[in-house]
Amino acid sequence: MENNLIISKGKVIAIVGNLVEAVADGPLIQNGICFFLHNGKEIMGEVIKTQGNKAYAQVFETTRGFRTGIEVFFSGHMLEVSLGPGMLTRNYDGLQNDLDKMEGMFLEPGARTFPLDKESVWPFTPLAETGQKVIAGDWLGEVPEYHVQHKIMAPFKLEGEYKLSWIAEKGEHKITDIVARLTNDEGEEIEVNMIQTWPVKLPITVYREKRRPGTLFETGIRVIDTMNPILEGGTGFIPGPFGSGKTVLQHALAKQAAADVVIIAACGERANEVVEIFTEFPHLDDPRTGRKLVERTVIIANTSNMPVAAREASVYTAMTIAEYYRAMGLKTLLLADSTSRWAQALREMSNRMEELPGPDAFPMDLSAIIANYYSRAGFTVQNNGKSGSITFIGTVSPAGGNLLEPVTEATKKVARCFFALSQNRADSKRYPAIDPIESYSKYLEYDEYISFAKQEIDENWIEKIDFVKNFMISGQEINEQINILGDDGVPVEYHETFWKAELIDFAILQQDAFDDIDCNTPPDRQRYMMDKVIKIVQTDFGFDDFNRVRNFFKRVINLFKQMNYSEFNSEKFSAYENELDQIINLKTVEV
Amino acid sequence: MKPGAFQKIYCRLTNITKATCTLEAEGVGYEEMAYVQGRAAQVVKIAGNKVTLQIFEGTEGLRNDAEIIFTGKTPMLPLSEHMNGRFFDAFGQPIDGLIAVEGRAYPIGGPSVNPVRRKQPSELIATGIAGIDLNNTLVSGQKIPFFTDPDQPYNQVLALIALRAKVDKIILGGMGLTRDDYLFFKNTFEQGYGESKIIGFINTTDKSPVERLLIPDMALAAAEHFAVEKNEKVLVLLTDMTQYANALSIVANRMDQIPSKDSMPGSLYSDLSKIYEKAVQFPDGGNITILAVTTLSGGDITHAVPDNTGYITEGQLFLRRSPEVNKVIIDPFRSLSRLKQLVIGKVTRKDHPQVMNAAIRLYADAANSKTKLENGFELSDYDRRVLLFAEDYSRNILAIDVKLETNEMLDETWKLFGKYMTEDEAGMKQEFVDLYWNVKQIV
Numbered sequence A: 001m002e003n004n005l006i007i008s009k010g011k012v013i014a015i016v017g018n019l020v021e022a023v024a025d026g027p028l029i030q031n032g033i034c035f036f037l038h039n040g041k042e043i044m045g046e047v048i049k050t051q052g053n054k055a056y057a058q059v060f061e062t063t064r065g066f067r068t069g070i071e072v073f074f075s076g077h078m079l080e081v082s083l084g085p086g087m088l089t090r091n092y093d094g095l096q097n098d099l100d101k102m103e104g105m106f107l108e109p110g111a112r113t114f115p116l117d118k119e120s121v122w123p124f125t126p127l128a129e130t131g132q133k134v135i136a137g138d139w140l141g142e143v144p145e146y147h148v149q150h151k152i153m154a155p156f157k158l159e160g161e162y163k164l165s166w167i168a169e170k171g172e173h174k175i176t177d178i179v180a181r182l183t184n185d186e187g188e189e190i191e192v193n194m195i196q197t198w199p200v201k202l203p204i205t206v207y208r209e210k211r212r213p214g215t216l217f218e219t220g221i222r223v224i225d226t227m228n229p230i231l232e233g234g235t236g237f238i239p240g241p242f243g244s245g246k247t248v249l250q251h252a253l254a255k256q257a258a259a260d261v262v263i264i265a266a267c268g269e270r271a272n273e274v275v276e277i278f279t280e281f282p283h284l285d286d287p288r289t290g291r292k293l294v295e296r297t298v299i300i301a302n303t304s305n306m307p308v309a310a311r312e313a314s315v316y317t318a319m320t321i322a323e324y325y326r327a328m329g330l331k332t333l334l335l336a337d338s339t340s341r342w343a344q345a346l347r348e349m350s351n352r353m354e355e356l357p358g359p360d361a362f363p364m365d366l367s368a369i370i371a372n373y374y375s376r377a378g379f380t381v382q383n384n385g386k387s388g389s390i391t392f393i394g395t396v397s398p399a400g401g402n403l404l405e406p407v408t409e410a411t412k413k414v415a416r417c418f419f420a421l422s423q424n425r426a427d428s429k430r431y432p433a434i435d436p437i438e439s440y441s442k443y444l445e446y447d448e449y450i451s452f453a454k455q456e457i458d459e460n461w462i463e464k465i466d467f468v469k470n471f472m473i474s475g476q477e478i479n480e481q482i483n484i485l486g487d488d489g490v491p492v493e494y495h496e497t498f499w500k501a502e503l504i505d506f507a508i509l510q511q512d513a514f515d516d517i518d519c520n521t522p523p524d525r526q527r528y529m530m531d532k533v534i535k536i537v538q539t540d541f542g543f544d545d546f547n548r549v550r551n552f553f554k555r556v557i558n559l560f561k562q563m564n565y566s567e568f569n570s571e572k573f574s575a576y577e578n579e580l581d582q583i584i585n586l587k588t589v590e591v
Numbered sequence B: 001m002k003p004g005a006f007q008k009i010y011c012r013l014t015n016i017t018k019a020t021c022t023l024e025a026e027g028v029g030y031e032e033m034a035y036v037q038g039r040a041a042q043v044v045k046i047a048g049n050k051v052t053l054q055i056f057e058g059t060e061g062l063r064n065d066a067e068i069i070f071t072g073k074t075p076m077l078p079l080s081e082h083m084n085g086r087f088f089d090a091f092g093q094p095i096d097g098l099i100a101v102e103g104r105a106y107p108i109g110g111p112s113v114n115p116v117r118r119k120q121p122s123e124l125i126a127t128g129i130a131g132i133d134l135n136n137t138l139v140s141g142q143k144i145p146f147f148t149d150p151d152q153p154y155n156q157v158l159a160l161i162a163l164r165a166k167v168d169k170i171i172l173g174g175m176g177l178t179r180d181d182y183l184f185f186k187n188t189f190e191q192g193y194g195e196s197k198i199i200g201f202i203n204t205t206d207k208s209p210v211e212r213l214l215i216p217d218m219a220l221a222a223a224e225h226f227a228v229e230k231n232e233k234v235l236v237l238l239t240d241m242t243q244y245a246n247a248l249s250i251v252a253n254r255m256d257q258i259p260s261k262d263s264m265p266g267s268l269y270s271d272l273s274k275i276y277e278k279a280v281q282f283p284d285g286g287n288i289t290i291l292a293v294t295t296l297s298g299g300d301i302t303h304a305v306p307d308n309t310g311y312i313t314e315g316q317l318f319l320r321r322s323p324e325v326n327k328v329i330i331d332p333f334r335s336l337s338r339l340k341q342l343v344i345g346k347v348t349r350k351d352h353p354q355v356m357n358a359a360i361r362l363y364a365d366a367a368n369s370k371t372k373l374e375n376g377f378e379l380s381d382y383d384r385r386v387l388l389f390a391e392d393y394s395r396n397i398l399a400i401d402v403k404l405e406t407n408e409m410l411d412e413t414w415k416l417f418g419k420y421m422t423e424d425e426a427g428m429k430q431e432f433v434d435l436y437w438n439v440k441q442i443v
């Protein structure tokens, strides 16, 4: 608690759960941060409602032992994060405390740690010249942070135009050193170091424009890249009942996606899942740069046993850090697992405040809150013409697996990609369980993507996707008919169509996230396999017996699986491919 | 309970409901323990000088001029080595007729482990049951419930696993346990030589439901003590967590909270995760594994309790009777151990993941063939073979009463593949097929 920022004091008068009511002796700020003095510690909270001189605060930690009369200090600012070089590889809690700096095995109440390192020295290179005009977000200099040229930017809070009156020369600096001075026409001078602070609930908007996404954001996951592509700066969400593979999918995205920086918000989910990231990422390589994954990753861990109010903060903290890296012209991927836990945190607070509840007791403005959050993602062009992006993918955990619930519905309105995980597919181990028929990517309709796909992937790419999608629908319809009428009750061609849809499913849609090779399919391999599958699907084999159809396609599918498990174009791969080509040729000749 | 030097005493209740009472008091701490007419109570709300207490034993017969003593402390549990083999109630008082345990008092429901201090679980816990070891491998530090209808022998299965598991301590948290089941556990553990390492915290059905709310925190405070201070491997059994949740809803209702789905409080997810997230692997070797029971009504897993549980725990084990072979099995569908990939094919044989998945896929095919059969369609040759496969698989591998080593489970499954399927139908990585397909000949 910095004393100069305290705008009033107060005393606690009521406590229920983590909602605390206090009377203040001075001004209050909505969403202002406050500190409760309890057992010699400062416990942090946020004012979420004011009424006269009364403040209702949600406390970010346990209120166990709180009494009426304890002192509270109200600060003049909202919840802020500190932004600067050195965030990559770090593990923060929802309030951006550096978890590695915390002492002891357990998270003790009132423990706070600074998110950056004030001691390390960074080799600073100026990017701007004295005399130059500067507005908020302009790049003044840079320091190398692993593979990223971390831009030191004019403060985001800067209002109006300034002139760069001094900039440090190339040399070593700590983040607290002054590296630039700015002056405006009124002669006001601002000193700039390498730390910025920013209130997490407000978007960082230091860009010239936000554009519609147009380029593919590669994830290495076939059912996404090929069938339901997400674009750079795009949004998507993954709803699914428990155990359907939301987290495995998000981890796969974090590992393989073509991003410069990956921000993972573990929001109200299992601690062991973040432990998995802590354990694996330092050893795994970024498939594109060959650097360790941990070096491009920031983790915001507010697991389910950590305080509920900080859970809400965690998604905003993560978004703000993503916006900060985007402003440097970087391709950032933001993942949040699970946004439903954040919505539930809002519900818990709203209920404690005895607000009039909306559907399923969620707050009335839930859908506005979700829409507002998703709108912070996007593809931006900075003032200097450089572009950056935040691609955001959140998971949703619908109660009872029923998608007709407020969080899923509100999210569906704003996210452009819908990766619906199906219980049936998960039960039959068809992973990833992304439903091929329910799921969609609105980007397939974007002219920007259509021309990108034509140029960069294949002249007829969109048509091919349509063909495969429609084929999956026919496959499903025929499967239903076979179930009703029996194997003998439908023509043999029906069986052929059904098994061709199965082939698409097994060869393209299904992908083993735990296999070193199959887990990640680069675009050229995806295109190659797509063509190979389509060719078989379009061949008329003219079977005369449904048992033969099944045996034939089981064989074909098996060979495709072996190919997927083999390195692309390796000897092994070619051997399986040859065998496949042979049995296909044999069959076509036979007819 | 005699008042101590700093304890405050009052004698006027302004309001009494079924589970709570309210009085005017000063300087009371949130979540502080108190005694109202000798009954244990806890502060759940403070508004000005109005303090609301939750009375664990219920409020029947409470006088509004009852003596109210505030202890000045949040709930504590005395812990020591002398607890082995002992059974206690929700307040930590002995229920086995022996004297109370002396020990240092530790707060219950304490802070969370810093996630960066956790270690990734990696030790397999073998149970001899294929539904677990083969298909849903259990790992120490894991938290996983049985999802079961009330008529299944879930407590027997729990006891069986506890006795087979190689752990240093078993802590039983019984909530809404019938006296019969309590005695079943006590006898089973005594006979199974488990006595020296078992500790029980039991709320039986003859006690107030609200008392149950203390059981998980008691059991887990004890578990944390032994896992952190003594580096022990602790297995915590929590049965039945649905009964726990019901008690939560009773209290929420009395406190006029807006219920969300299935009359459960909106905070159910947070309430349950605080318990389950105590499962942990500590860096110094100690760990806490939680094996729980969530009873279902009519197999409905969309009910708020199993639903929220599934979102919190690291998988779930569906206990059901297989009508084909009339044996209790852990259902291969819907059952899941999320930590299994940390050990299968790594600690266990390399073919484990593929064998597991292939068998379950065939089992799913068998379910489809069965539907066909029930709808009166003619079965194909494949349908017939896959049905036979599924029957053998249930009877000789999955049934709870079959006890096998993991390698035996794998070999047996390979035998069934060989007996009923072609290599293409099993659809596994060729390297394993080359290695194991011929196991069938050793029949």
Ligand SMILES: Nc1ncnc2c1ncn2[C@@H]1O[C@H](COP(=O)(O)OP(=O)(O)O)[C@@H](O)[C@H]1O
Pocket (backbone or CB within 6 Å): A240, A241, A242, A243, A244, A245, A246, A247, A248, A249, A431, A432, A433, A511, A512, A513, A514, B336, B337, B338, B339, B341
């Ligand atoms: N792509 C996949 N490949 C193989 N197994 C998977 C895959 N996705 C999920 N699983 C299995 O399903 C389990 C649950 O997945 P998870 O992502 O944790 O589910 P959710 O987050 O939806 O509850 C995993 O532990 C794993 O066993």
Ligand SMILES: [Mg+2]
Pocket (backbone or CB within 6 Å): A246, A247, A248, A269, A337
């Ligand atoms: Mg998950």
